[in-house]
Amino acid sequence: MIFSSGDATLFFTTVGAGPALVLLHPTPVDHRFWLPVAEALAPHFRVILPDLRGHGRSAAGAGPITVAKLAEDTAHLLDHLGIAKAFFAGCSIGGYTLFEIWRAMPARVSGLAFCCSRPQADTESVLARRQANIAKIREGKTAEFIEEQLHSLIGPTTRRCWPEKVDEAREMMKALSAEALIAVQEGLAARPDSLGTARTIRVPCCVLAGGEDPASTPADMRLLAGEIRQGGGGVDYAEISDAGHFAPFEQPERVAAILQRWLDMGRQER
Numbered sequence: 001m002i003f004s005s006g007d008a009t010l011f012f013t014t015v016g017a018g019p020a021l022v023l024l025h026p027t028p029v030d031h032r033f034w035l036p037v038a039e040a041l042a043p044h045f046r047v048i049l050p051d052l053r054g055h056g057r058s059a060a061g062a063g064p065i066t067v068a069k070l071a072e073d074t075a076h077l078l079d080h081l082g083i084a085k086a087f088f089a090g091c092s093i094g095g096y097t098l099f100e101i102w103r104a105m106p107a108r109v110s111g112l113a114f115c116c117s118r119p120q121a122d123t124e125s126v127l128a129r130r131q132a133n134i135a136k137i138r139e140g141k142t143a144e145f146i147e148e149q150l151h152s153l154i155g156p157t158t159r160r161c162w163p164e165k166v167d168e169a170r171e172m173m174k175a176l177s178a179e180a181l182i183a184v185q186e187g188l189a190a191r192p193d194s195l196g197t198a199r200t201i202r203v204p205c206c207v208l209a210g211g212e213d214p215a216s217t218p219a220d221m222r223l224l225a226g227e228i229r230q231g232g233g234g235v236d237y238a239e240i241s242d243a244g245h246f247a248p249f250e251q252p253e254r255v256a257a258i259l260q261r262w263l264d265m266g267r268q269e270r
Contacts, residue, residue, distance in 0.1 A: 002057075005076040006069070011057035012050040012077060016042025019110070019267065020086035022074065023049055024094030026116075026246065027184045028149060029172040030056030033091070036252035041260060048086070050077055052094070054180030056172070064186035067093070071100035078108060087266055089113035089206070089259060091248050092153075092216070093184070099194035102201055111266035113206035113259055116213050116245045118220035119227065121193040130185045137178050137185075145181070146173045155212030155244025158251075165250065198224055199231030206262035208248075208255065211241035236262050 002009055013031060015038050025033040031049035038047040052070055054060035061069070074097065078086060087110045090098045095117020102109060122130070136145050150166055150173070151159075158165055205228050209221035218239055225237040238258045240251050248255040 003077055003080040005053070005073040006061060008053050008059040008061035008073070010050060010053055010059065010073060010077070012048060014046060014048050015039060016045050016047050018045045020078075020081075020083045021045040021047050021263065022077070022086050022088045023047060024070070024074070024088065024090035024097055025049075025052060025055070026092030026094055026153070027052070027055065027188075028146070028176045028181060029169055029249075030175065032056075032168075032172060033246070033249050037248050037256045037259065040253065040256035041263070045087075045263065048077070048081070050074070054183055055176060060177070060180040060183055063183065064190060065180070065183040066187040066190055067097045067100040067192075068104075069187070070097040071104050074101060075105055075108070084108065085110050087111045087113070087263060089115060090117060091115040092117055092245060093188060096188075096191055096194070099197045103197055106202075109203050111204040111206075111262065112201065113208065113262055114221070114224060115208040115248055115255070116210050116216040116221070117224075118216035119194040119198050119224045120220065121191055122189060127189055130189045134182050134185050137181050142178055142181065146170060149173060152214065153245045155210060155242065155246075155250060157212060157242040158244065158246075162250070169246070169249065195223075195227055198227035201228050201231065201233045203233070204262060204266040205233055205235040206259060207235055207237045208258060209237075209239045210243035210245060210247035210250070211239055212244040213247070215245045234265070236265065
């Protein structure tokens, strides 16, 4: 199914019935990242799975793919489906987008689940790495970039025990155009610091860390949970020791159980 948002036509699919739950995937994959988790939650929720702009079957539009654009796209998706309020879970850039969703439309949020999504803005070293990635892609070395992403985003346990997951992720990554890959790196570089935003959140939250994640480390995610608590918000913190940055893709059954606990908490407070 498709809908329009600004200058792009975007794809989404849904499974299940019940309260709305939107799952926002990381880059550079697509909505299939979340499918096993979605199927586990579908008996009790209407799970909505968009392809973020530039990913999967969604057009990229013009310019950097920022979290502000992704939050606006999500609002247009809710409008398209006639949904006033939803639960949201996101991984990596999907989780970064949740901070912007909270800033832009808190009245539409029933709960937020941040998976491997550090609240801090990029450091100088990370910004330099993004510029190096952009240069590599412009030089036609997209395949090299993808292999580096697979190594850094998927934890060593998964790479060793379930190599088929690496192949599945590679297939999703190869679907992105060089232009979209660059637009995402540019958008990530512009991502604002969200520690202050975390202290304003007043809906049930889940914070999930992968013990093998070098990008959004357990320490980063514990910091996020602490900031939410400091502001008076409720948060359930969970850590999967043998998962990397793609924890929901690597350990879908365990992540689905964690999210189910958070969703049950959220429904009790509605």
